[in-house]
Amino acid sequence: MAFLCLQRVLHGTGGGEMRYEIGQVLKKDQVMKLVFGKCSVPKQILGRHLVAGGQVIAACHPNAVRMRLLAEDGSVYEMDMVERQPVFALFLPHRERFAYQLEMYLRSGEKIVHYDPYSFPCQITEEEEREFLRGRWRNAYHKMGCHPMEIDGVRGMYFAVWAPHVQCVSLVGDFNHWDGRLCPMNRMAHCDIYEIFLPGVEEGTGYQYEVKTTEGKIWRVADPYGVAREFGKISKMLNVKSFPWEDSDWMEKRRRADQRNTPMVIYNILNREPEEIEAVPVDVFTHVLISKKGGRDILGYRVYSDGGDFFVPPAGGEDPDDFRRMVQNAHRKGIGVLLEVSLESISCEKPEVTDFLLSNLLFWMTEYHIDGFVFGEQAGDSRSWDDRFNNIEVKDEAKETKVSLDTESRRAMLRQAMGMIREEAPGVIIISDEQNLIRPDGAVSDMEDKLFDFSWNFNIKWSLDEYLSCDSAGRRRDHFKLTLPLQKSGLGRSLLLLDYKNMNNLYQTSIDKSEEVYYDMLSEAKLSYAFLTGIPGKKILSDDVRDDKIKNYLHRLLRMYRTYPSLYEGGEGEQVFEWVNGMDAVSSVISFIRKSSASEEHFLFICNFNTEALISYRVGVPAFGRYRLLMSSDAAEFGGKGRFVNQHPAVIRQPCDFRPYSMTVSLPPESALIFGFGPAFHSI
Known part of the structure; x- marks a missing residue:
């Protein structure tokens, strides 16, 4: 904010009449807005202005008592104080553009010298401004925010922010002692973008925008386009283009x-x-x-x-x-x-x-x-x-x-x-x-x-969590709630969350040495992981898996998933996923096949959600051949009891699950068995 009084005729420090040319630039209405901190276009008053017969240069600083202009050719010009207020102006009888600095003497006795921020042109073009208004300026971040620039041979930082329907915006930071009166930003002609070039400011400096709202309230905000923070809502000047x-x-x-x-x-x-x-x-x-x-x-x-x-x-x-x-x-x-x-x-x-x-x-x-x-x-x-x-x-x-x-x-x-x-x-x-x-x-x-x-696809995960929360009778009753989400098309383009719902409780039971409860929850967690890994779709894990047994099992599953195209290809329908039996609510067992037309490795998943072991459970298979047990969630290396891990089921011509062939397997309680079949597994 600048403190300035104007009468119809402006007077200088000696009481004499100010030049007419300066009065043409320092209009009363704009000056009064500047006085009361309501000026959104300070460049209409400050900086360089071409007038008839020459140019007017104006500057302000709330604590200045004297100001001089230092031209690049070594010339020094004393600037007139206007109405004993800290606003200074100078008329030069030529229109040549030249570089200059402002030498300011403050009430404290301090002298500061810097380039005039309001003498530098706006770096956002009218075309970019129009594209911004249309929502089409995609690379706006190249100029919006804070960026190191060199303009007319002067290095500094360029700032631009979109602040709709506010009275004015100022730039504050370590460079101006967080004084919002010193660096008011200039609003562009056709939109609510405020901009300013600050010479001599270096990277690493903290800054904020000080906003005066239409209600007159003043508050500070971090740069929405700012690329770094110091702390809180203080942005930090950095160049992100040099990496x-x-x-x-x-x-x-x-x-x-x-x-x-x-x-x-x-x-x-x-x-x-x-x-x-x-x-x-x-x-x-x-x-x-x-x-x-x-x-x-x-x-x-x-x-x-x-x-x-x-x-x-x-x-x-x-x-x-x-x-x-x-x-x-x-x-x-x-x-x-x-x-x-x-x-x-x-x-x-x-x-x-x-x-x-x-x-x-x-x-x-x-x-x-x-x-x-x-x-x-x-x-x-x-x-x-x-x-x-x-x-x-x-x-x-x-x-x-x-x-x-x-x-x-x-x-x-x-x-x-x-x-x-x-x-x-x-x-x-x-x-x-x-x-x-x-x-x-x-x-x-x-x-x-x-x-x-x-x-x-959270439906599959939510359905599984709800299903696992049921007792044996509830699982038989709600069996189809678990399988229904799998009927939806486009599973190959799903993202499935693998997290086990009771992971925190599992950690606690392992610490408390509740072996039976721990084993049950461990079995349920491994079953959950295997079921979700077998379903078509990409996988995501947010659990912090700290239990070594579960981590070993889960990582083995995911390595298998990454290795075989049958498990990760994103085809549709029966190209990648085929039901064996999703309707066995009585036994609480779900079985399905993962396959690929471009691969010779196919997989049979048998997921037993029953809390009891199932001996000689018959499951339909698509053809004769060897079905090799690749993984069992009940294996001892994964914290299980190692039941039925060495079974080698024989395929016979007996219809089951609407298939002409079948085999019998034994399923541990709450377990998942993964069999590999196809030419790739015949010689293994």
């Missing part, structure tokens, strides 16, 4: 990959530090999933961002290069990095918001080489962007209708985002919640939709 990437082979391989027909096992580290990527076993997991918020439940869909960390890496973001090194090391190990994204903290009713979010996704793909995005269900804060930016609480009596309309706008924006990802970065994985795929006509997107790769 020496060395993963070109990985990026080319990713571009050519057929993601739907390759194995995918994701380790979800949402509740842990991203540095844990270094400890992820590369022979088990293909990707890691990272969130920008800690302490989250993957099923919770909580708020993704506080409005100022969309461009900040996880784990604090003090140094973006640390996160990029981590991504690069993961690529060297053969592990892809996925980022969890939610739009629930943002209302998408404006094209500018859509532009912001599209630019954010492009930023992560380009600057951090992120390999994919996992989109949660888009439900959340229904306040408009204006109200969120101005921190206004809104009480809407028609909240449900508002949320519904806002959810539709998020879905539309998300489909636009997925289309952009497909266009800009082929090979980047897109995983979405099914609710996000609902089309404007209300129809759920079919599995042939090319905008996404995979969708969350």
